[in-house]
Amino acid sequence: xxxxxxxxxxxxxxxxxxxxxxxxxxxxxxxxxxxxxxxxxxxxxxxxxxxxxxxxxxxxxxxxxxxxxxxxxxxxxxxxxxxxxxxxxxxxxxxxxxxxxxxxxxxxxxxxxxxxxxxxxxxxxxxxxxxxxxxxxxxxxxxxxxxxxxxxxxxxxxxxxxxxxxxxxxxxxxxxxxxxxxxxxxxxxxxxxxxxxxxxxxxxxxxxxxxxxxxxxxxxxxxxxxxxxxxxxxxxxxxxxxxxxxxxxxxxxxxxxxxxxxxxxxxxxxxxxxxxxxxxxxxxxxxxxxxxxxxxxxxxxxxxxxxxxxxxxxxxxxxxxxxxxxxxxxxxxxxxxxxxxxxxxxxxxxxxxxxxxxxxxxxxxxxxxxxxxxxxxxxxxxxxxxxxxxxxxxxxxxxxxxxxxxxxxxxxxxxxxxxxxxxxxxx
Amino acid sequence: xxxxxxxxxxxxxxxxxxxxxxxxxxxxxxxxxxxxxxxxxxxxxxxxxxxxxxxxxxxxxxxxxxxxxxxxxxxxxxxxxxxxxxxxxxxxxxxxxxxxxxxxxxxxxxxxxxxxxxxxxxxxxxxxxxxxxxxxxxxxxxxxxxxxxxxxxxxxxxxxxxxxxxxxxxxxxxxxxxxxxxxxxxxxxxxxxxxxxxxxxxxxxxxxxxxxxxxxxxxxxxxxxxxxxxxxxxxxxxxxxxxxxxxxxxxxxxxxxxxxxxxxxxxxxxxxxxxxxxxxxxxxxxxxxxxxxxxxxxxxxxxxxxxxxxxxxxxxxxxxxxxxxxxxxxxxxxxxxxxxxxxxxx
Numbered sequence: 001x002x003x004x005x006x007x008x009x010x011x012x013x014x015x016x017x018x019x020x021x022x023x024x025x026x027x028x029x030x031x032x033x034x035x036x037x038x039x040x041x042x043x044x045x046x047x048x049x050x051x052x053x054x055x056x057x058x059x060x061x062x063x064x065x066x067x068x069x070x071x072x073x074x075x076x077x078x079x080x081x082x083x084x085x086x087x088x089x090x091x092x093x094x095x096x097x098x099x100x101x102x103x104x105x106x107x108x109x110x111x112x113x114x115x116x117x118x119x120x121x122x123x124x125x126x127x128x129x130x131x132x133x134x135x136x137x138x139x140x141x142x143x144x145x146x147x148x149x150x151x152x153x154x155x156x157x158x159x160x161x162x163x164x165x166x167x168x169x170x171x172x173x174x175x176x177x178x179x180x181x182x183x184x185x186x187x188x189x190x191x192x193x194x195x196x197x198x199x200x201x202x203x204x205x206x207x208x209x210x211x212x213x214x215x216x217x218x219x220x221x222x223x224x225x226x227x228x229x230x231x232x233x234x235x236x237x238x239x240x241x242x243x244x245x246x247x248x249x250x251x252x253x254x255x256x257x258x259x260x261x262x263x264x265x266x267x268x269x270x271x272x273x274x275x276x277x278x279x280x281x282x283x284x285x286x287x288x289x290x291x292x293x294x295x296x297x298x299x300x301x302x303x304x305x306x307x308x309x310x311x312x313x314x315x316x317x318x319x320x321x322x323x324x325x326x327x328x329x330x331x332x333x334x335x336x337x338x339x340x341x342x343x344x345x346x347x348x349x350x351x352x353x354x355x356x357x358x359x360x361x362x363x364x365x366x367x368x369x370x371x372x373x374x375x376x377x378x379x380x381x382x383x384x385x386x387x388x389x390x391x392x393x394x395x396x397x398x399x400x401x402x403x404x405x406x407x408x409x410x411x412x413x414x415x416x417x418x419x420x421x422x423x424x425x426x427x
Numbered sequence: 428x429x430x431x432x433x434x435x436x437x438x439x440x441x442x443x444x445x446x447x448x449x450x451x452x453x454x455x456x457x458x459x460x461x462x463x464x465x466x467x468x469x470x471x472x473x474x475x476x477x478x479x480x481x482x483x484x485x486x487x488x489x490x491x492x493x494x495x496x497x498x499x500x501x502x503x504x505x506x507x508x509x510x511x512x513x514x515x516x517x518x519x520x521x522x523x524x525x526x527x528x529x530x531x532x533x534x535x536x537x538x539x540x541x542x543x544x545x546x547x548x549x550x551x552x553x554x555x556x557x558x559x560x561x562x563x564x565x566x567x568x569x570x571x572x573x574x575x576x577x578x579x580x581x582x583x584x585x586x587x588x589x590x591x592x593x594x595x596x597x598x599x600x601x602x603x604x605x606x607x608x609x610x611x612x613x614x615x616x617x618x619x620x621x622x623x624x625x626x627x628x629x630x631x632x633x634x635x636x637x638x639x640x641x642x643x644x645x646x647x648x649x650x651x652x653x654x655x656x657x658x659x660x661x662x663x664x665x666x667x668x669x670x671x672x673x674x675x676x677x678x679x680x681x682x683x684x685x686x687x688x689x690x691x692x693x694x695x696x697x698x699x700x701x702x703x704x705x706x707x708x709x710x711x712x713x714x715x716x717x718x719x720x721x722x723x724x725x726x727x728x729x730x731x732x733x734x735x736x737x738x739x740x741x742x743x744x745x746x747x748x749x750x751x752x753x754x755x756x757x758x759x760x761x762x763x764x765x766x767x768x769x770x771x772x773x
Binding site (some may be wrong): 036073074075076077079080081082083109110111124125126130131132133134135138141142163164165166168171191192194207209213214215216217265266268270272273274275276277281284286288289290291292293294295296297298300310315325338342343344345346347348376380382385386387388389390394398399400402414422423424425426427 | 452453455456457458459463464467468471473474478499508509510520521523525527529532533534535538539542545546549550552553595596597598599600601602605606608609610611613614615616617618619621622623624625626627628629631633634636672678679681682755
């Protein structure tokens, strides 16, 4: 990586002097009055004198090198290898609600494939009037829409069912991302093929399938398919990344991420579900009595405090503190988020950054004072249906410990007097 | 008014709101040909829809399973390392650690056939014949004690097989069992008498260490950056572009083989220094009889030998445990060997 400060006269020694001064400045922060003038202010800095990087230094820019720790991470012991595996969005280090594509979590069943637009084909068949094949160019000629939606893996927080395991919001809650998609309503494509042949639509399904070697496929009831499902080719304004299904993926708002088929190649209208591997042996939720729930598609309301958190300790000492996090619901909009500092004894209502959108991440803030004492931080989301995010105890009482999927319980971070945070469970 | 009409009306109204719906559609796309639909529409459903004609017996299944599946799933479908266990686990679904296998958990046999046919073997999907899939499915049933060793599975008796956990599923009941409970006005003050910490993540200590991981990553990147320069001086023959291509091709091997610094034997042997090495000689790896014998007879992994093997492993080395279909393109073979050459013996 090239040095940003390429200007004449910028020496390595001068840069080091600046660093030492920066540390001294940091130590003084927090006091109302500085003992000595801050050299970052009183001395002319290299960047204020020499040149910065020219345009075209990076035709496609990456984050500045100081942010190189804000990356996806995986948990190696979770899966047998990284071809069929998952990693986690660094939600602890992000703000706002939009997840940059480059750090949005990945989940592949047979690796991320390189599929050119020229080689892309989408087939619609089954109970339609005319089975059709579309090229990528065909898709760009249909009227398209833009929507922001969260995509959460059904297994997000799945390692936490039996107890507090992973120390970091990235690991406990990072199987989620939130992007603005541009695409075509699935309804438009189904109507293009014609649904007359399907007859009564109320008991019909669509089966969707990807082009990679895992050939992942999921069955979706027709009512959802005609409601808000998108066939998307852009995210956050640019082409989908390879790892998210370039050139075309399915967006199934509010429903578990496994249904958001990547490298979408086939849509079949059917009179029943396929009961494929990912909707029987996986993504079904085993209950304590040995019976499993199937077709648990909706992601219920959930929230997480992203900072402070184990990867984001409080470094500034007592005083003004921003507690922030994310909330979402597969049933619609988030209407309220409450925060507790004492493990759920008392709650105060947080401020939503702006009016929430349906089935999208909502950012919340609690602007508060920290007195330097221990805290047990929790957040609790409420959605437009009146559903209140439950505690772990409430979920365990109904489901037991072996559900793996759909753990939307309240999370607790213990913050000690040094500002360090840890993943804990409380009574 | 039927629900169909309701839905259609709703759909039309919705399209009317968002985009002008053309009476005859947009005239985009073209009709799918029957051959095209047949090539892609291979999903098999619980009622047997989609099953091709064919059959396979348990003993053939065992052979095919050993060749294609056992490297990850174990000779008896018991699972190797973290790879899925396919057999056993009956009556464990209420245990602390339930074992969810085809026999103990999967409700439909069609799912087994469909998944093996479309998605397996891992790294060589869609290479099995229909009869091989029937045979593998029969063997998985046998290893779960669902059928006897003389069983032959075919499209004709497919629906006769009873899956032990067929009745083990209910449709999502959260709307009845959870939503009413979780939709009451939440407490804001004096919600609990006391709060105690009952469990800490630090005690388990299973969180990946970011600091070390980053350092390791940086080191790896530095090495990768430095590697071509070092190679130029030591092994002038290496083609850097071809090595890079080979790295890409090697992705399909990574699930089973490690190569590079600290590479260890996994499902397959580690591959440092493999080009030019005697066959079947990586320390500590349990080779197939065929591979071990070839090595004893003096066979060496020359570049040509490796290419022949990788083009069609099971043809070139009958009895190998490697369940890989082979690299079809000469370019890929050349790139792969160049890539492997870039990792000399440690």
